[in-house]
Amino acid sequence: MSKAKNGPANGAVKPAETLAEGGAEAAQTGQEPAPDYLDQLLRLKAEFENFRKRVDREKPEFFKLGKVEVLAKLLPLYDLMQRAHHEVQSAHNDTPLAKGMEGIFKEFEKLFKEEGVVVMEPAGKPFDALRHEVFGTVDRDDCExxxxxxxxxxxxxxQDRVLRTAKVRIARKPKKEDGPGVAGPEVKI
Structure with missing residues (x-):
């Protein structure tokens, strides 16, 4: 028993082009091709091509989403390092430990800069609900x-998208007290 040279191995699946050619050959020899199988095969091939294209389009978004999650998890550590950095600077501490912490903080800043992470600077700017979270108000006459x-x-x-909102306090105008003997508006109950 010999195998045909171009035939598939036991259990192997023929490529779509070979099956399509087989259907054309069957039509030439008078045999009826299996249109259902050929149609299913062509549809499956088209679905697979569409799937591959969709995965190629979505792959950068998945990587970006993973990057966002990792960077967001690093923010609390960055906050701690920033506090330590300010303490070391204010104490003018030159110990090896202080220098090591300074180096780690600089590496954090370098990493954030390379990845496009920017610290918001909202002080003195109008409140923006998309970028700020209010944690209180302060009576102030000197600002809006x-x-x-x-x-x-x-x-x-x-990259211009909020990674974490800033927790802020905003100004409000102080309430004006009515002077003695001046009645306020009458309230009816």
């Missing part, structure tokens, strides 16, 4: 109502 006056926790942007 709704202006950010204190930053409690830094916010971060990743």
């Amino acid at each position: 109502e709704g202006c950010v006056v204190d930053v409690l926790q830094n916010g971060f942007l990743l």
